[in-house]
Amino acid sequence: MGRFIHDTSYAREKKDVIIDDRIGIDFIRKGDAITVHEVKKSRKLEKAHKYQLYYYLYYLNEIKGVPATEGILDYPASRERVTLTLTDAVKEEIAGILENIRSLVACDEPPEAEKKPYCRSCAYFEFCWV
Secondary structure, rough: OOOHHHHOOOOOOOOEEEEOOOEEEEEEEOOOOEEEEEEOOOOOHHHHHHHHHHHHHHHHHOOOOOOOOEEEEEEEOOEEEEEEEEOHHHHHHHHHHHHHHHHHHOOOOOOOOOOOHHHHOOHHHHHHOO
């Protein structure tokens, strides 16, 4: 369903902007500023959606030097939008998260999997539970 919404929404936009084979942005609008858009099925995992978009903005700013500081989470099924701005505080938080990820990757063994209510519908279910 998510793929269908992605494919049929915002038909006039150039979609799936891949940068460095690391991130895949749904689409970018250029006007007075660069705005990164992510299209989502529902707001069910909104916190994860926000951090995904914040990371894209962080990557564009800090790694690629692109002055993109605004992003929009688009929820076409409910006709809602959430606008996010990459601030210095958010940059620090993302840098801390990335450092935490590096320390997890450096561990000899992964941490115990923690079952959550949404695990069954997660794209990574098989990595944790199969």
